[in-house]
Amino acid sequence: MRNPTAFLGEEYRQLVDQDLDWRIRVLESPSMPWSEIDGKRVLMFCSNNYLGLSNHPRLKEAAHRAIDERGVGSGSVRPIAGTMDLHVELERRLARFKHADASLVYQTGFAANAGLIPQLAGEGDLIVSDELNHGSIIDGVRLSRAERAVYRHADVEDLRSVLSKAEEHAPSYRRILVITDGVFSMDGDIAPLDRISQVAADHGAMVYVDDAHGEGVLGPGGRGIVSHFGLGRDKVHVEMGTFSKAFGVVGGHISGSKDLALFALNKSRTWLLSGSHPPPVAAACLAAIDVLESEPEHVERLWAHTRRFKKEMRDLGFDIGRSETPITPVIVGESSRAQKLSSRLFELGVFALPIVFPMVARDKARIRTIMNAALTPEDVTTAVAAFAKAGRELSLI
Numbered sequence: 001m002r003n004p005t006a007f008l009g010e011e012y013r014q015l016v017d018q019d020l021d022w023r024i025r026v027l028e029s030p031s032m033p034w035s036e037i038d039g040k041r042v043l044m045f046c047s048n049n050y051l052g053l054s055n056h057p058r059l060k061e062a063a064h065r066a067i068d069e070r071g072v073g074s075g076s077v078r079p080i081a082g083t084m085d086l087h088v089e090l091e092r093r094l095a096r097f098k099h100a101d102a103s104l105v106y107q108t109g110f111a112a113n114a115g116l117i118p119q120l121a122g123e124g125d126l127i128v129s130d131e132l133n134h135g136s137i138i139d140g141v142r143l144s145r146a147e148r149a150v151y152r153h154a155d156v157e158d159l160r161s162v163l164s165k166a167e168e169h170a171p172s173y174r175r176i177l178v179i180t181d182g183v184f185s186m187d188g189d190i191a192p193l194d195r196i197s198q199v200a201a202d203h204g205a206m207v208y209v210d211d212a213h214g215e216g217v218l219g220p221g222g223r224g225i226v227s228h229f230g231l232g233r234d235k236v237h238v239e240m241g242t243f244s245k246a247f248g249v250v251g252g253h254i255s256g257s258k259d260l261a262l263f264a265l266n267k268s269r270t271w272l273l274s275g276s277h278p279p280p281v282a283a284a285c286l287a288a289i290d291v292l293e294s295e296p297e298h299v300e301r302l303w304a305h306t307r308r309f310k311k312e313m314r315d316l317g318f319d320i321g322r323s324e325t326p327i328t329p330v331i332v333g334e335s336s337r338a339q340k341l342s343s344r345l346f347e348l349g350v351f352a353l354p355i356v357f358p359m360v361a362r363d364k365a366r367i368r369t370i371m372n373a374a375l376t377p378e379d380v381t382t383a384v385a386a387f388a389k390a391g392r393e394l395s396l397i
């Protein structure tokens, strides 16, 4: 008789044989510059907690207070009985921070992309997407009935030609949506959003940017990629982001016009049909915005560390790709080399995970490092020394 679940183990073992399985490390401490992971004290070099806000006293205090005053759950989905004053205040403050007319908060960034993209474009429409966009965008696009086209990574001329060809083919698209990551999470490069938005405008297309890795990092005060390029809301129509990275908490969001927020909340099934954030989450996100507005030193320190780390790694002879942000990939080739480097670094006290196929091309496996403002200059020295030692042992440099 056929075993209906035999494929589970078979497919898993295939991944293991190819060094493509996830080996999950467990944190036994807060996510801090020095974290306790699998029983070992190591330097955290791959968290998305860019500014160290997940342990900032003001965020923790706000979360505690919200539990005391509002409890640990919201009791419902947002449209029924799950919108608290904290959620409304968070959206108001986020819109102000982003210099937008309105913002809407989703449970996660993934839920924002999966819920909103298929509503923005459907039957008779066209979505044009950068080939390296994040998986949550890819899934959002798959949920749409729109036609799809992909342009070469960050290649504005290719975007222009894709749009021109599409229009020749079918001049009657109802709407066109151009969608890109702001900062690409595997390579750390920045989308040329100024030129992308210009080309989109030439074709009457909407522009949607996923700024998950740009917020708290790029632009004045960490306001993100739209501020970084100084673009108006008439140029970038949907600025999507997350509270789970530099903001140090969890949650997705979009910013733009009032019409966008009202459309999105009435149409996104992920927003309408899934429970809203617990009060401590909303309160901690609010406190994160306070911190970004009043303590610019976190973003400044993040960039100072980043510039130094990139220079020292390049001087050592590592291939650190084309990154322009605190994400610095250390590209080593095959998956197994990345796994070995990561294991050796861990033994030497640095935690940086390998990123392998299918997240990146098979021959572009890497260690992805993410700089953190909470590290001290001595911590950065320690990490560079560990990379140098492991790199030489494995003949990578």
Ligand SMILES: *Cc1c(COP(=O)(O)O)cnc(C)c1O
Pocket (backbone or CB within 6 Å): 108, 109, 110, 111, 134, 136, 137, 181, 185, 210, 211, 212, 213, 241, 242, 243, 244, 250, 251, 252
């Ligand atoms: C992390 C990430 C997301 C998902 O955000 P969550 O809030 O963690 O669900 C979406 N897009 C990009 C580009 C990301 O890096």
